[in-house]
Amino acid sequence: MTIPIKKISSFCKTGSGGTPSRSNNAFFENGTIPWVKSGELKNRYITEVEEYITELAVEKSSAKLVSKGSLLIAMYGATVGEVSQLTFDATTNQAICNIQPDENVCDVNYLYRFLEASKPYLLSRRVGGGQPNISQGVIKDLEVPLPPLAEQRRIAAILDQADELRQKRQQAIEKLDQLLQATFIDMFGDPVSNPKGWEVGCIGDMLESVKYGSSDKATLEGEIPILRMNNLTYSGEMDLRDLKYITKVQADEKYLVKEGDILFNRTNSKELVGKTAVYVGPEPMAYAGYLVRGRTKENFAPEYISAFLNSPWGKEKLQSMCKSIVGMANINAKEFQSIVLPIPPENEQMHFKARVLAIREKKQLLVNQLNVFETLFKSLQNQAFNGTL
Known part of the structure; x- marks a missing residue:
């Protein structure tokens, strides 16, 4: 027909x-x-x-x-x-x-x-x-x-059902993001009032090294992926869907991140400056000049520092300290290290790290399922409007 x-x-x-x-x-x-x-x-x-x-x-x-x-x-x-x-x-x-x-x-x-x-x-x-x-x-x-109205309604109902599967997975992912925030509050409380009475120090006290990224121009093709500010999300995740590359010669050791390194977005709009995430690896990547790499000492958890900076208190602190220059806001490496925060005992930080990794593992499973449902939905869309559904 x-x-x-x-x-x-x-x-x-x-x-x-x-x-x-x-x-x-x-x-x-x-x-x-x-x-x-x-x-x-x-x-x-x-x-x-x-x-x-x-x-x-x-x-x-x-x-x-x-x-x-x-x-x-x-x-x-x-x-x-x-x-x-x-x-x-x-x-x-x-x-x-x-x-x-x-x-x-x-x-x-x-x-x-x-x-x-x-x-x-x-x-x-x-x-x-x-x-x-x-x-x-x-x-x-x-x-x-x-097609006839009855067929239109049948097609719409099938796509609605497929879309519902996508939405449920997305909602589950969002709940895990909320669980991460709730876990931080449950374990550490309000970091400003410091209800646990932990020692207070600076982020720099917990780091063994801090370095700026590479200023080399990235290209769409190359040998080594380079992380840019768009690869850090506002909620503190790594988004590796849009990568650019540099050559092996450009990828000096000082411009490489490894698993567990903190990446801090030092220059962006005022709303986004200070985006922070922990690189989860496994393979080393380079990082660009608008990012600062922080590498923690062995007895500190980078996930704690990242969670603090991504908390409402951390975001408020970042907003209050950034300097605006021609439409962009900036927080340099020295200022990043000077941020004051409670420093929980090593066992508390490592317990938090374990919980974060467990939540992220569950989240990755849901993300993988969501990707499958996205592919299914697009396939059904194509079939729906070429007359083969």
Whole structure:
């Protein structure tokens, strides 16, 4: 059976919103109408918004009311191509395209799944310089395969089930991240009040060496992977999905990290400066100049130092001490070593390290499972919209 294919413009109502003038307080003050911004399109459903506008704002601006159940696609900004569904009537800014399908032609959940699968294509159609965007015309010209409604609903249900498996694994991973934070608090308490009465010192007291990374230019191909600031996450993990490389000649021993080394992001935006993670190996890698490598003495656990810097107290301390220079914030190696913290006994630190490693081992199993489910989901997406599911 040949599946009919139609452009979105032929069976959907589409439109975009607007931003009421912020110079007029009457447009925002005591507003009761939800106003969605493109940056809020991150999840399947829009269940809350940061800002509300007034009826006067709707009347006097291009921000028009969009009905509950409509689909929203971000046309520019950091979330370009992301799609969400409204759970209430709302307005949007001009960076969002709203889509309302004819329910006699297309199931809205099926269309959501199609648009979700179309994100790579939409990203490929971006134009512009500093902030590439897609036009409403690109979205309206999308060609959607439209089997009978019953078949659309069957396909959407299969993808919903596969997506639920992904979401459950992701939620389990997030709970393990919370467990890491809870373990730190349970064992050490508030490091500012130091309820255990442990000796107080500086991070430098616990380190045998501290070195800056390599300033050599990295390339997409090479012999030795080099870790950069994007390879450290805000929560204190190593993310090795986007690596660059240098040559063996460039990879001097002083620029290599080994298992158990602390990496500290000394220069970044004010919100991200001070990102810290422990390198878990196993093979040595190089590290770039915006990072500082700290190597602990034998009787100290790098996981304790990292957990302290990634705790709410550590983040607050880093924010208070960083210096801003031309839009970037900086904390140098000497300042990194000067950070004051309680220093628990060796046995306490090693017990914490063992618990951290056990939690991370469980997390890695879940990450591996999540990767399998991601692959399965993409395969089902491909089958769903080429007529083979």
